[in-house]
Amino acid sequence: MIDTPTLVFGPVLPELFLVAFAIVGLLYEAVAKRSDRLVHLLIAMSGLAMAAASSIILWNWSGDATVLGGTVNADRFAVVGRLLVIAIAAFGVLYGKHYLERSEPQPRGEFFPLVLFATSGMTLIVASADLIVTFLALEILSLSLYVLTGITGRRASNEAAVKYFLLGAASSAFFLYGVAMAYGATNTTYITAMARALSGTTGNQAIALLAMAFLVVGFAFKVSAVPFHMWTPDVYQGAPTPVTAYMSTSTKAAAFLALIRVFDVALQPLTWDWTPVIWVLAALSIVVGSVLAIAQTDVKRMLAYSSIAQAGFILTGLTSANSVGISAAMFYLVAYAAMTLGAFGVVMLVSARGEEQTSLSSYTGLFRRSPLLAGLMTVFLLSLAGIPPTAGFIAKVGVFSAASSAGYWPLVLIGTLASVAAAFFYLRVVVLMVMREPEGSHDEDPSLMPRVALVVLAGATILLGVLPGLITGLLRDASVLRW
């Protein structure tokens, strides 16, 4: 009668773990009189660890390509995406624990479950095989992030939250419209079925184009590509630093991976239609992000613009619309995650308590006050600027190479020239830190744990710059999307 789908939960185990541990955290927060951040951290970390472990096991998944009624992919792309997001989340909660302990008034312990929830949305979105799941996962991560952005209740935090929320909701509507159009064009919401429909005769080209337009808006908003980027500086600046660190990296990763899946699979037959759009968005993002960052005086805001530019670079890699470009973009995401998490981590430590010292002038003479922080920040900034031997360099070369192979060398030229402008503002921070003497008295946060995390990130940044082969093999395996 009713043919129930066979329930294979293996490929969604990571999500299940994340949600389960998030609920554990919620319960703990509800039960405990005065919740201990360390316990929260441990709960979250174990959730992440379990999720990561179950993801890794999925690398050699031998079951069906899609499970749970064909809504979830069990491919390697999903594995890599999940691992990336989970790793970012681990740093996010680590930062968060530290930040929560030192900020006044103390935000609530729901931070940790929310991060896990957001992470579950992100892991789900990269694994999604059905646009409706993509949409739901997008909402999960968005809603969590809206809350996280406003979690401290500070004025800036609130403002950021409301801006993020209003624009995010509007962009979700666009995205959903895109999903509707895609459904209208192909009579399906399965990503692979869409591709088949569009490459065959059953698809409706014109409606599919509309779908493409709306989906681009939705994704471009999430990855903060110009002109859908405008929330980014305000939100990154206003959100609590660990949240900024977390969302600037993980959202971008998740949204890009989902974008790759949707555009390189579902809309693959429309490649010639959407690559010019991506091209323009990439160019605009690179230029606007790089140029406007020059005028910034707040580090978080500057890094926000930088992330806009970085989004442009990743989009550059996607213009090639093949697995080379995908693996280049994935590498870029990994590198971007490491260096941006690192940079925001330094920002958090320099800010000391809460958000007191995020203006560039706080970095004056940092090298004298804390050589380690200054050194780490230099590594991250140089990597963001794309200077060898850091991961940022290899990443940039990778995406440029992909775009160039596809014949988009004018975009590469725009990118390289904008990199020069970008180098200027990255260097400015280096100048302030290393080449000027400190003025006034600032105290950095002396904590050890975040420093260890930063050293790990810096190590990764350099290691990936020197031996990118460590992960390029994985990424190449993962970048083959079958349909």
Add this chain to the structure above:
Amino acid sequence: MSAHLLSLTIFLPLVGLVILLLGRGLSNDTARWIALSTALATFVVSMIVLGRFDSSLAAYQMVERASWIPSIGLQYLVGVDGISLWMVLLSTFLFPVAILASWKVDKDVRLYLGAMLALETAVLGTFLTLDLLLFFLFFEAILVPMYLLIGGWGGDRRIYAAVKFFLYTMAGSAFLLVATLFLAAQAGSSLGHVTFDIRDLQAVAHGLPVATTRWLFLAFFVAFAVKVPIFPLHTWLPDAHTEAPTAGSVLLAGILLKVGAYGLIRFNLALFPDAAKYFATFVSILAVIGIIYGAVVALIQTDLKRLVAYSSVSHLGFVVLGIFAFTEQALTGGVLQMVNHGLATGALFLLVGMMYERTHTRDLGKMGGLAGVMPWLMGAFLFAVFAAAGLPGLNSFVGEFLVIVGTFAVSPWFGSLAALAVILAAIYLLWSYQRMAQGPVREEHRYLPDVSLREVAVLVPVLSLLLVFGVYPKVLTDRIDPSAKAVVVHVDPQGQPTQVGLVQAQESPP
């Protein structure tokens, strides 16, 4: 070991760098000795390379290859030929000298020396790599340590100069990267696999449409023209030179500028021979303008370092002129001149630095009569001045002469105009020497000390090479010549005047 001699040369400085960065408790002196011995060890290794170099071959030798990042086609590929050989030796020679010359740097010594060693690796990498992308990687990697050296230990406007240096070079290299990737993409479509091996890319570039190669040529050219620097892309140089610390100026003038000229030979000529011929006149005009312009502008400078910087613009013009004459003599002379300029200008900057340590000024108007106060230092200065001015018997002359002769065979006008710079060089160099060393001595300079033993150790190797290479340049030319000839033949396989030869003279008189 011996199979990886070049790799050893490139990465040996990194060993010192790691020790310096990890050694928190190292005293400044220990750090200095570590850096110096690392640099000296590198020099020794490079001398072994020289010893094993087969001067009868034009091709790359001691090639090492390893796959590195197959996903983007990047491989670790190094090799040496007669042109890069001398660039490498020049570098490994100047680095210990520069380290020794900065013995008195007291601020953040470990970082300073670390930056120097990192710079050495990057520079050696650019000279030895045969992979275009790897070259770009090293090319970019040069920027950071140099930027730190200028910005961290430089003069009053050091930050401006450092940032300018960085951005200028980076802007130029933007074009390089685009062209590189474009070329690799072409390789991907014509060879079936993306590669950056310049030997493969030669073939690929050969198959491209003429217009394309011209654009590619220009892209490469811009990148290297900034680095050389070729007029009118030179304005970063005076600032960078002026503000850099002594060792920074030495390395900048001695080595970094050569990276640009080296790139022109290695890539512009080798990859796009036809485009190179097409643009030869244009580039030569720029070079000649640069030769004269640099000299004329140097005439009026009152800051000693600025003056030397502009003289570099002039001298590097010779190099470029030589490169784009496409005769064996001119190209050999150009390469020779690269070495010579490195040594002579390096020596000048060393001396300016030593003088600055004593007088605390570089303003020529605030000096005078120093030859009486410190005869040895000023004597050395005069020696370097005459080397730079192209006095026969000292090194620069041979290079300049070969360039002039080689160019003359192609274009007497360029050759003649270039020769005019010799007059101007004499004027500004002697004028600066006069204002510094001659005339009445200023009261506050009356009791300045002459050279110390350390400074002698710094100067003697450099100055003696100025003489040795002037008297017996065959050491260099014998090894440069085959490679230079190969390049020239590649550019102009059946060109008429590639050779200044004995065509007429062979008809011996009755």
Add this chain to the structure above:
Amino acid sequence: MPLDNLVFWVFAPVSVASAIAMLTRRNAVHAALFLIVNFFTIAVMYLLLDAPFLFAVQIIVYAGAIMVLFLFVIMLLGVDRNEARGERLFGMRTMAGILAAGFVLEMFFALRAGIGFATRAPAGFEKVNAPANTQALAKVLFTRYFFPFEVTSVLLIIAAIAAMVLANRKARAITQAELDAHENAQARSAAAPSEALAP
């Protein structure tokens, strides 16, 4: 004129008009009421499109629950006053109008090209809706869309947390220290580093 056509042509203008009214009413409560009207018209459209279940849900959830929540909040915050009249952003309405017109125009062209204004839905939807719309829907929802359905639960949990975390927070005055810190930051960022690199 068939009945459904008639219904459409009656309710579609009402729908548009109520939406426009929502945009133009300066009083928030009025605007909310117009939105409810709009939701009703949309519910009617669902009925036309053979989706009686959604018709009901639309009225119950949207018009009933969601909009009531809105009105509740409007009242709670006491913001049922008229919206400020002044417009600080120059040309906003014009641009919004132009863009909206462009949007509709593009949609029009795309629909014309993609579906055409003559295409009518195929008959036989009764078979799809058999035995009844709600049962049929449930069948699809719990088989094909089983997993997404489960996923929505996470959304609802998050919504609950959000309400707890954000709204349950004790209102607190801005401390003077926070104001100072903010102003200092502004002053610092205005002063220093962009000039730091000027030649």
Add this chain to the structure above:
Amino acid sequence: MRTPIAYFLLLSGILFALGTMGVLIRKNALLIFMSVELQLNAVNLALVAFSRLHGNLNGQVLAFFSMVVAAAEVVVGLAIIVSVYRRSQSVNVDDARSLRW
């Protein structure tokens, strides 16, 4: 059913556009949010129309999901707006511009 599906879709488009306009021209955060709801409803209309066009229920299910999402979003959104209001005694989004430039 005689009414061409495209009419519904066009109506959906018009409503979506109007909703977007509302986001642009309203200053009250609550009203902006309501405009977003209008957008979502427009989408739902399109989904249901497509569902009818294709002759299956997928679109209706999607619209159903969309409503769930909208409900969750409303909760979060209203919570945020309330939180902001408590802080600054204003729901005018034009007042919230301490983060700029």
Add this chain to the structure above:
Amino acid sequence: MVTSLAAELAPVGNGRALGVLPLLWLVPALPLAAATVNLFLGRRLGRFAGWLAVGAMTGSFAIAVLMVRQLASFGGDERLYVQHLFDWIQVGSFNVDASVRLDALSATMILVVTGIGLLIHIYSMGYMHGDPRYGRFFAYMNLFVFFMLMLVLGANFLILYLGWEGVGLCSYLLIGFWFEKTDNANAAKKAFVTTRIGDTAMLIGIAMIVMKFGTLNFEVVFGTANATLSKGAATTIALLLFAGAVGKSAQVPLHVWLPDAMAGPTPVSALIHAATMVTAGVYLVLRTHVLFEVSGAALVVVTVIGLITMLYAATCALGQDDLKRVLAYSTVSQLGYMFIAAGLRAYALALFMLVAHAFYKGLMFLAAGSVMHGMHEETDMKQMGGLLRRMPLTGATFLIGAISLAAVPPFTGFFAKDAILEVANHTGHQWVYVLGTVGAVISAAYMGRLVFLTLFGRPRTQAAEHAHESPPVMTVPLILLAVGAFALGFVVEQSPEGAFSRWVESALGAVPRGPLGLPTTVLIAIATVVAVGTLIATWVIYASGRVDWMALRVRLAPLQRLFEHGWYIDDYYATVLVAPGKAASGILAYRFDAGFIDGTVNAVGGSTRRLAAVGRKIQTGYVRTYALALFAGAVGILVYVGLRL
């Protein structure tokens, strides 16, 4: 390749007994070695530095004499020896080797350089006594000798050029030896730079030779010049080379450095700026005379420049009050005579004039130095007078030199100058002869003025009153030189076809003879009358006491000033060349380079920053603006989609 070719061409070792010739390299090597030692250890050596230098010179001279004897023992056509030292520059088939070449021309030159150089070194030991940089002085002097020897011995153009620049360097070092005085430093720089202008032209000429011949080897170039060069090419090359000679030999218009160069120590003036270096230009023309002859036109240019310079410098000498400046202008003038001779193809006579001039001008400089030594470095002739009695040896030798220069028979100077005029007259260059004779009158006049103002009459100052004779170390060289200045001509070159001319004929060809003009005896008579008459006239004016020469000087003040300032050519250059050059340099450096080029660069950066400063304002903080951007972006993409439908 060239080496072997040169070896074939040069009759080296063709069964001849080379004797001492393989030691040729020692001639330059000895001074170089001594220079090196003195340069680094000069201060430690103390007075021994001088002895070392003199020792090296002695050795060098002795070897040179042996060389010349050996060479002279060969038959006329075999008087050539090329010694290959090492390959200097070798690129492809272009090869320049470091080799030295001994033929009659270079043999004569090395004798002059080492011989006169030795005497001047000895003299210097006295003159420089007590100078704090005694050792360094001798180092520079020896270095100079080394380079000068390389110049004259070089077997190809590049070695010649090496020596050429090297002597310029030493000239620079020695003129500026007392660098504490700004004037000296200026003079040194001026000398180097001015000559470098000519040098550069010469370098271009050399480059052109490479282009035409593919080699720089003298043998090949001169051997094939006739076949290889067109007349035009030959003229270009010859004139470029001659430009070098003009600079080095201080001919108009590049003569301005030489009078100023007198700022150096007097032995330097004697050695470098009278006897040797300044004659390098003449040597160059003689060495490359084949090229000049192929051209023909170039020879005319040489003659004309020589004539102009000779007359111009002679007038200038007439207006100087400074003892050394008179001699300097006189040198310029005399060099003009040498070029005239060369221009007339009387190369042997040019060379003889060179030798003769080395003797008498060297002598006069040394004597002038001796005078200064005795008068506390006073050089103004107006402050002297009657020195013959106070410094008899110096005075007498000075007088001999002056008379020789004034070309009174039978002094050496007479034979040198008269032979040239005779050739001019006989080969139909009457205008040269007439102007040459006019020059002779002026020469005698300034010599007379010099002698009578300084040696005769009454001492005009206390210093002159108490002048004292110099030590023997200085006077002995004077005497030896005086012997030469007196007797050399009589001994070796009584006529244009004398023994000297025959000796150098293998290298320079025969002196041209012609059937035209006046008989030789008449010419001799005219010359004698001119010289003696002019001397008597000057005696009347300056020493007889019958004419108030100061009054005369005041009456002719404009003329005197014109002569004294060298016809204001220096000032002319300063206005026309130096000032605009400086201005141009300033404009280029500040307006163009810093202003325009760098300004453009900074403007690019600046405008990016301004763009950023303006652009950030887009981020208004109004969330509705952000939504607008979002919507606009969406519509933009829709429009694009619409276009692709």
